[in-house]
Amino acid sequence: MPATWPVSWLVLILLGLSVIGYFLGRQRALASAGGDSRLLHSLPNFYGMNVLLSALIPSAVVLGAWVLIQPMVINSAVSSAIPAEVIAEGSSRDLVMSDVKRVAEGLEIARESGAVTLAEIRALDATQTDIRALLAEVGVALGSDVQPAILKAAQDYRAMSITGSNAMMIIVLLIAIVGFGRSYARTHHEYRARNIVERAVLALLIGAASLAILTTVGIVLSMLFETVNFFGLHDWKDFFFGTVWAPNFRGDSELAIFPLLWGTLYISVVALFVAVPIGLFAAIYLSEYASKAVRGFAKPLLEILAGIPTIVYGLFALVTFGPFLLRMFGDGGVLGVNWMTDARSVATAGIVMGIMLIPFVSSLSDDIINAVPQSLRDGSYGLGATKSETIRQVVLPAALPGIVGAILLAASRAIGETMIVVLGAGAIARLSTNPLDALTTITTRIVSQLTGDGDFASPETLVAFALGLTLFVLTLGLNVLALYIVRKYREQYE
Structure with missing residues (x-):
């Protein structure tokens, strides 16, 4: 059994649930009108689209936000816990974190190949086990021996990633099911499904336009912050008016x-x-x-x-x-x-x-x-x-x-x-x-x-x-x- 389910599986489940919701919502609307579509406020397809969008859109938004935010939160938490003495002269915390991620990925590969179990990963001790040799056996090459602090950070990184992914799976599915059930229960021949769907589509269009604008703003701000850091270390007059x-x-x-x-x-x-x-x-x-x-x-x-x-x-x-x-x-x-x-x-x-x-x-x-x-x-x-x-x-x-x-x-x-x-x-x-x-x-x-x-x-x-x-x-x-x-x-x- 995998430690966590792939995001692609979750996406497929959401799509399947949404498609099922489309057909069930359409069928329920027609049934409430006695099979006569002329008695419906909206076309039958709008009732199906209402259930589909209610199940898919909120859960997809939460999924996208979670996938973007979780790595940053985990990276910040693990990075701040790394002792300063582990960072060698000429190195940086970011370089140490890349080693931590490499070890964490290697441990997951070793678990998938059957070289170690989940319990053994949690119990690994760098002072008693040659982590570098263990990972080399499953095809993961490391440039140096793994220090105890790096192994501990990798174990924490992996445990937090698994916990976060499992929580994401549960929460996203709950949101999809709640949206599905709520919109399905409201489906009735007098329900104004067309108005709801059109407002949802309008919101999607506005969101797409806003996303394009926010992406541009994010790119500019990312460059701007680093530029401010640069001018804190180098004279701006030399940058703009120098000739060398x-x-x-x-x-x-x-x-x-x-x-x-x-x-x-x-x-x-x-x-x-x-x-x-x-x-x-x-x-x-x-x-x-x-x-x-x-x-x-x-x-x-x-x-x-x-x-x-x-x-x-x-x-x-x-x-x-x-x-x-x-x-x-x-x-x-x-x-x-x-x-x-x-x-x-x-x-x-x-x-x-x-x-x-x-x-x-x-x-x-x-x-x-x-x-x-x-x-x-x-x-x-x-x-x-x-x-x-x-x-x-x-x-x-x-x-x-x-x-x-x-x-x-x-x-x-x-x-x-x-x-x-x-x-x-x-x-x-x-x-x-x-x-x-x-x-x-x-x-x-x-x-x-x-x-x-x-x-x-x-x-x-x-x-x-x-x-x-x-x-x-x-x-x-x-x-x-x-x-x-x-x-x-x-x-x-x-």
């Missing part, structure tokens, strides 16, 4: 964002110089000049670019396009100049990123141009304008708000891109205007600072959150600018 990026995990780091911001904007501008003209011209051709057969073939083919993973673009920049530029502009290259010393450069990352952004600009612009009313074109033709004059003076101005939105969407995509700049732009943080020089970006440094065994209490690691928050503010500013432009020009063509 030189992180050093041994201390004395210079963490200025300006070289990274310069690289990010420089590469994004190069990408837009590639993507905007090609994407916009492609959209004009597909919407105004191409036949239906050509459009039906060319547009899906163009949009295939949007489905290529960015890591593939990054590999293309690193292996193919970067070396091509180096052969053209490097020492001993085709042009006989020495302007480029490395395949990684602003041009390498920017041009490849621009190729990736072409579908974003072309597809959105094409849809926007097609949305311009045909009456505007017909009026222009009636006044004697040619096709090209109509496109320049009527169609494009009318579609301008949407086109600007597409361009700024592509700009936000370029600023937040990671893999292409990691592989194609280089890792040198400096202020250079030469597009053939290697530069680095904010996203690249975020990956670098959070990769490895860095201490999350050090400014060299916390700076990643400050960089992320700055990137968020930058893209938010682009969105606000796009909204302003769209509203300004929309007033002129409505």
Whole structure:
């Protein structure tokens, strides 16, 4: 018998109970009306949906909240009980907790394999049993011997997890059964089931919208709190107004964002110089000049670019396009100049990123141009304008708000891109205007600072959150600018 039942089983039970409630509620409503659905206040399906939602929604909300909150509560309780002397120099309580969880998971695997029983797990003593060897027998590798305090914390962690999961199972099932019974007992031909179901659906829609907003707020707050911690350890003036990026995990780091911001904007501008003209011209051709057969073939083919993973673009920049530029502009290259010393450069990352952004600009612009009313074109033709004059003076101005939105969407995509700049732009943080020089970006440094065994209490690691928050503010500013432009020009063509 398992120590606790999987959450997936509980979900299946809830779904089964809800489906049964749907059919029973529908049947009870019809029975109360003598089988004549015309005597019902609502359609029979509404009575079934009322029982289904009453059994499923409250229990699902409690289940979701429990699954999210329980690990945090248990982690906090076990972590606070770990003696300070167990935490070695250079380590942290979070790293010790990862060892605790590893041991707890290993004990559960050992129990499932039959190596130990529940009673033996509770009675284990690290001073008398080689826990590392015991777990190695069931395929769980540990980096060092398990200290008594770590074993005790793992036993507590596992016991609390089992208790919490069992309590969750009982409480969630009780809520589902109570909701089922309450709504089933109320089911009657005069019961206003449609009103109840519609209000429940409205609440679900509001909850979904609120969840999206709260998720955004949670992301911003998580970055904001860590950013505040960073500025408590590092001078904000050096971060915003310094010109040197030189992180050093041994201390004395210079963490200025300006070289990274310069690289990010420089590469994004190069990408837009590639993507905007090609994407916009492609959209004009597909919407105004191409036949239906050509459009039906060319547009899906163009949009295939949007489905290529960015890591593939990054590999293309690193292996193919970067070396091509180096052969053209490097020492001993085709042009006989020495302007480029490395395949990684602003041009390498920017041009490849621009190729990736072409579908974003072309597809959105094409849809926007097609949305311009045909009456505007017909009026222009009636006044004697040619096709090209109509496109320049009527169609494009009318579609301008949407086109600007597409361009700024592509700009936000370029600023937040990671893999292409990691592989194609280089890792040198400096202020250079030469597009053939290697530069680095904010996203690249975020990956670098959070990769490895860095201490999350050090400014060299916390700076990643400050960089992320700055990137968020930058893209938010682009969105606000796009909204302003769209509203300004929309007033002129409505």
